[in-house]
Amino acid sequence: MASSVSGDRPTLEDVAAYAGVSRSTASRALNEGSYVSRRAREAVLAAARDLGYSPNQAARSLVTRRTGAIALILSEPETKVLTDPYFLTLMREAFRILATGGSQMLVMFVGTRDDIQRTTKFLEGGHVDGALVVAPHAGDPLPTALRLMRVPVVFGGRPGNAGKGMYTVDYDNVAGGRLAATHLLERGRRGIVTVCGSQDHPAAQDRLLGWQKALAEHGISPEGRAESGDFTQAGGEAAMTRLLARHPDLDAVFAASDPMAAGVLQALRFHGRRVPEDVAVVGFDDHPSMTPTLTPPLTSVHQEPGEQVRHMIMILQDLLAGHTPPLRRQLLPVSLTIRAST
Amino acid sequence: MASSVSGDRPTLEDVAAYAGVSRSTASRALNEGSYVSRRAREAVLAAARDLGYSPNQAARSLVTRRTGAIALILSEPETKVLTDPYFLTLMREAFRILATGGSQMLVMFVGTRDDIQRTTKFLEGGHVDGALVVAPHAGDPLPTALRLMRVPVVFGGRPGNAGKGMYTVDYDNVAGGRLAATHLLERGRRGIVTVCGSQDHPAAQDRLLGWQKALAEHGISPEGRAESGDFTQAGGEAAMTRLLARHPDLDAVFAASDPMAAGVLQALRFHGRRVPEDVAVVGFDDHPSMTPTLTPPLTSVHQEPGEQVRHMIMILQDLLAGHTPPLRRQLLPVSLTIRAST
């Protein structure tokens, strides 16, 4: 039987009948196809509006072999990363961009080995057109597992076993570390130390590297001037306390993340050092909900999570369109936002 | 033509041919349907494994009228809520539960009026089987907009314009406020004040109400003992400073969220009050990444975001199964985790 029964959701057939044209013409009109007369197009559009028509995504993707959905895969083996506002910003921005382009965002978290298996199976299953993957830890097996997938994948950040044959969009963390160090040197500081992030994090490695290079270029040996604060406020505070004991004459700190910088400020306050008079402090991330509210407001290396995700999506869409973008590893610039702490 | 061409993804037809049975039998075997001989089932399962078969979701949902996807809709008009670890925990847990049950999670953020329109359209479009909605702000127009949707919807928390005809799963915030106040009273404190959350938040209203009731029942007028700290650490610090000026003799504080409690501790430290000797402090949320790391570790009203989402999903699945769960507003109990701050 025809599906002109009311009550149920209207189909393309219903719209066509209402507009007095055929199903094919209705389809063309709705999909901006060429070779449709103005009269027909307007009639169909009006019919669709009147009937409250909305196309059946399943039927459409059955024939187009496109789902219109993109997976956002977040791999965070440790639950503690939960507190990071970075992930939420990332998701929000990704959602915004994808939604504007008419795509849906399917979020998946990967924690255990089981998750990896399920995720690869899922991607192979053709449920999504492509995937955006953020896997910030060095040892993470996920990137390798996804390398040979038939679905296009774009990575955010530098996956541990980097580069070969995968598309990545990363911040220039080396330049960021260098920027922070140079800024402190320009302020005339020489007793510069760093609270670095866990070194199983490629991003943390890069930030440290940039900082080391800048110091070395100015004739200062970076040896023994770094302590890890494993990206938390408490860790930053502890690391700073250790550094103060080892280098009582220090006059500047580069903390490789904002939460660690907050811990650094706390430790400095506790030990009676004034910021920035006695010790200058630079953070990293410059997250808007964090840096301006600290006392004093924090100078920080600025990065734009929205920008990263935007580039990732651009590459993915290029890949989906059948192109082969030339750049395999894209580095996004970072800048320095100077506030009262330096 | 038959689709036995290799290279392409295998279809059910291919699996059936490989196993030497018909498409129907293959379908029954894979879907745990009854009336399949053991022989046939094993042959089909082996064939599916050998060929790396994974069913085409689009084709399946075209006929079952089920997408296997659930939308998680987060409505947060203000961008500042981003820092809240609650949302991330919620998503993670929701994902975990849904993935285990074979459902996909589609995340949508709603901020602007445009988003609302797009969201309702999307839900009407039949892209998902149901939706979980978290809209913690009182004035939020989203819940009303979703009320009359044909897709089943379950709300988390108490939407501003509560109750009628919607399924909600909320914490017993009134009991939580009462619990905090009672605990402080039992500790012998009488100069009790509160740093409450923004009152455009039903949860904040409820917490304050419970606290007020408990005080009143013990003959203490709650009048003039509350200051809003709008759910941030900085706000909590400022509110506490105002309270100290107004009530120099206070000896206990109930902060309606952990971040605000952190601000309270900071203000107390700054003003030379010892915790818990001079002033006892109780927080709310008891987020594992927060309360134990504060100095001193914070006594806090404990709630389990995972539990909330679990109940929401249970109700939704009931709704999807065609049942009509009797309870329209479910209240989850909260408890008190006592640590060194009281």
Added chain:
DNA sequence: GACCGATCTGGGAGCGCTCCCAGAAAGTGA
């Protein structure tokens, strides 16, 4: 051995859509 119910199987229809193709209608130039 005949009968009957339970168990199992394969073919056909159809979900709502897009795409291909044949043919109608309209436009163009001699």
Added chain:
DNA sequence: TCACTTTCTGGGAGCGCTCCCAGATCGGTC
């Protein structure tokens, strides 16, 4: 006017799956 291209239209096929139904097979009972 006629041939010929261009624009537009509708019917048919088919995407991969589930579900229904008719028929085959199997066991047990009289």
